[in-house]
Amino acid sequence: MNFEEYAAKPLLRAVGIETPRSGLATTPDEAESVAREIGPCVVKAQVPTGKRGKAGGIKLAASPAEGRAHAGRILGMTIGEHRVERLLVEAQVPIAKEMYAAVLNDPDSKGPLLLFSAEGGMDIEEIAEQHPGALLRLPVDIRKGLDRGALAAALPKELPADRAALIDTLARLYDAYAENDAELIEINPLVLTRDGKLVALDCKLVIDDSAIPRHEALAKSGTPDKATELEAKAKPLGLKFIELDGNVGVLANGAGLTMTSMDAVRHFGGEPANFLEIGGESYTKAKPALELVLANPRVKALLVNFCGAFARTNVMAEGVVTAWQELKPDIPIVFTIHGTSEEEAIALVRDRLGIEPYDLMDDAVRAAVAAATGASQ
Amino acid sequence: MIVRGGESVLVMGITGKQGTFWADKMRAYGTRIIGGTNPKRAGETHLERPVWATGTDAAKETRIDCAVMFIPPFGVKAAALDAIEAGIGKIVCLTEHVPVHDTMYLLAAARERGAQVIGPNTAGLVTTGECFVGFMPAFNERVFRPGEVGVISRSGSLGTLLCLNLVQAGLGISSFVGIGGDPIIGTTTRDALESLDRDPRTKAIALVGEIGGSMEEQAAEYARTMTKPVAAFIAGAASPPGRKMGHAGAIVMGNRGSYAAKKSALEAAGVSVCATPNGVPEVLRGRLASA
Numbered sequence: 001m002n003f004e005e006y007a008a009k010p011l012l013r014a015v016g017i018e019t020p021r022s023g024l025a026t027t028p029d030e031a032e033s034v035a036r037e038i039g040p041c042v043v044k045a046q047v048p049t050g051k052r053g054k055a056g057g058i059k060l061a062a063s064p065a066e067g068r069a070h071a072g073r074i075l076g077m078t079i080g081e082h083r084v085e086r087l088l089v090e091a092q093v094p095i096a097k098e099m100y101a102a103v104l105n106d107p108d109s110k111g112p113l114l115l116f117s118a119e120g121g122m123d124i125e126e127i128a129e130q131h132p133g134a135l136l137r138l139p140v141d142i143r144k145g146l147d148r149g150a151l152a153a154a155l156p157k158e159l160p161a162d163r164a165a166l167i168d169t170l171a172r173l174y175d176a177y178a179e180n181d182a183e184l185i186e187i188n189p190l191v192l193t194r195d196g197k198l199v200a201l202d203c204k205l206v207i208d209d210s211a212i213p214r215h216e217a218l219a220k221s222g223t224p225d226k227a228t229e230l231e232a233k234a235k236p237l238g239l240k241f242i243e244l245d246g247n248v249g250v251l252a253n254g255a256g257l258t259m260t261s262m263d264a265v266r267h268f269g270g271e272p273a274n275f276l277e278i279g280g281e282s283y284t285k286a287k288p289a290l291e292l293v294l295a296n297p298r299v300k301a302l303l304v305n306f307c308g309a310f311a312r313t314n315v316m317a318e319g320v321v322t323a324w325q326e327l328k329p330d331i332p333i334v335f336t337i338h339g340t341s342e343e344e345a346i347a348l349v350r351d352r353l354g355i356e357p358y359d360l361m362d363d364a365v366r367a368a369v370a371a372a373t374g375a376s377q
Numbered sequence: 378m379i380v381r382g383g384e385s386v387l388v389m390g391i392t393g394k395q396g397t398f399w400a401d402k403m404r405a406y407g408t409r410i411i412g413g414t415n416p417k418r419a420g421e422t423h424l425e426r427p428v429w430a431t432g433t434d435a436a437k438e439t440r441i442d443c444a445v446m447f448i449p450p451f452g453v454k455a456a457a458l459d460a461i462e463a464g465i466g467k468i469v470c471l472t473e474h475v476p477v478h479d480t481m482y483l484l485a486a487a488r489e490r491g492a493q494v495i496g497p498n499t500a501g502l503v504t505t506g507e508c509f510v511g512f513m514p515a516f517n518e519r520v521f522r523p524g525e526v527g528v529i530s531r532s533g534s535l536g537t538l539l540c541l542n543l544v545q546a547g548l549g550i551s552s553f554v555g556i557g558g559d560p561i562i563g564t565t566t567r568d569a570l571e572s573l574d575r576d577p578r579t580k581a582i583a584l585v586g587e588i589g590g591s592m593e594e595q596a597a598e599y600a601r602t603m604t605k606p607v608a609a610f611i612a613g614a615a616s617p618p619g620r621k622m623g624h625a626g627a628i629v630m631g632n633r634g635s636y637a638a639k640k641s642a643l644e645a646a647g648v649s650v651c652a653t654p655n656g657v658p659e660v661l662r663g664r665l666a667s668a
Contacts, residue, residue, distance in 0.1 A: 256532020309533035
């Protein structure tokens with residue numbers, strides 16, 4: 001789950017990392033009144049995407065009137081597909097130096113990885129590529145937490161900020177990561193102010209979705225995934241559903257097999273209408289899953305691809321067949337079923353729908369693509 | 378991380394619905410199930426096997442080579458630490474949605490004690506005709522027939538499809554290694570590839586990958602050194618790209634992760650990358666015949 005800047009910064013403050021004084025605004029009036037309270041400010045669009053500054057979503061304001069004017073222009077802008085509905089109005093900070101700090105789950109070391117660079121700001125990716133030595137990468141043993149001694153030894157000899165204060169800030173950042181099951185927590189830039197303080201000017205936070213049940217209060221301030229009406233319906237059912245532009249509906253179990261079914265549809269000249277996985281513990285939900293696929297009017301044929309390992313194919317097939325008989329959709333349906341309990345599943349489809357499942361997935365996909373193409377012409 | 382028929386297996390969470398169903402299937406197939414755990418049912422018998430409170434208790438009474446966990450996500454860390462503490466050398470974690478911080482914690486503990494973790498979020502291991510651990514349909518003869526091809530898969534359902542395609546094409550499977558679909562796992566594609574490369578019963582390898590992460594790229598580095606033929610299918614060519622993990626994600630991942638990056642890394646290492654799973658057996662049959 002992603003957290004926008006305004007929702008991430010309180011977690012930094014909670015571990016003692018300083019952030020500028022700020023207030024949220026959803027109207028120019030509100031922006032003006034926050035600006036009046038805090039003085040010269042920065043008006044920042046709150047959207048779950050990067051490159052806000054380059055898109056014109058971050059503006060300096062010297063006066064409340066200017067803050068109001070900027071707010072009027074930024075609210076309602078679209079930045080990377082996201083409409084700006086909320087602003088963070090933040091006190092300006094006198095910057096002496098911009099740095100970069102992050103902690104993330106690192107698949108290579110299979111543990112937390114602390115990143116730090118005394119050079120920060122917008123071009124950190126270029127800095128990392130062109131001057132790999134300028135970026136500190138410190139793997140952390142998650143059982144012991146951040147080792148301050150190891151960090152002190154790894155930091156460059158020359159630092160723009162006070163060494164002890166910087167180590168302290170990085171240790172606090174690690175705490176925020178560890179306490180909140182973060183996949184990523186990133187401060188860019190971490191600034192040294194002209195009066196010698198370390199302040200986080202921005203924060204990006206991603207919390208591990210699997211850990212959300214133990215952070216329910218926090219999750220309320222996260223950004224919900226951008227979802228279509230149908231996708232929003234899928235979520236409470238525990239189904240992973242993504243609407244796409246094609247006309248071949250796909251219903252499969254397991255993320256790998258679902259992706260593969262979509263790949264095969266495209267490979268054989270069609271376009272998938274959705275990603276819908278009913279694997280894992282949701283394999284008994286074939287009926288609501290089918291209803292979701294069929295609610296999309298673009299779907300001209302349906303491909304059902306079950307390959308049961310943990311998921312028993314007879315349970316999934318029973319759900320689909322029952323729903324199909326109830327809903328009586330007027331489109332062709334194509335099955336290919338293998339794995340755990342496949343004999344029962346195939347017999348069920350054959351007996352109750354009078355349809356013979358294909359033995360090869362490729363043949364089933366070709367048939368589904370042909371049926372959808374025929375129906376569209 | 379290949380499982381063999383002689384290995385003794387402890388089923389953690391054996392009394393639950395899934396634990397019972399699959400322990401029974403494993404036993405019927407030939408897996409040496411020596412018992413299971415449930416802290417509330419210690420001292421009972423289940424499926425005619427003893428139930429202990431913990432892996433540590435079980436290990437006091439009998440030698441355990443492998444633990445397989447039918448444990449809910451938030452119980453996995455404690456159960457795995459118990460198995461590691463008990464000195465069990467191979468731990469198969471089937472559970473999906475384990476918090477990644479818990480995974481990293483248990484992997485660090487396992488590394489220190491020399492235990493091999495497979496998963497989380499794996500469908501398990503199969504050695505055809507001998508035994509299986511997890512929830513693969515090893516007992517389905519259309520999916521698993523003994524043979525020479527080792528199969529590596531992040532996904533259980535897709536791995537099942539690939540095994541089926543191999544058998545349909547007249548080939549058979551030596552061992553299946555399900556490594557798991559989570560971003561951070563104990564046994565990587567490369568680890569599994571090395572293990573199957575060393576396995577004398579495996580003459581060719583089918584590698585099933587997915588977009589995201591860099592495990593296929595790392596496996597490609599090892600594949601360069603191999604003489605056994607390898608064919609791959611990478612799922613996700615038609616999937617919308619996943620979310621970007623900020624600057625840090627870009628710095629750590631570089632250009633790795635996309636379908637194109639994986640395909641070109643594997644092809645440069647001499648691995649045939651097929652457009653559908655069904656292409657894999659065709660390639661391997663040809664390369665086995667000319668070997």
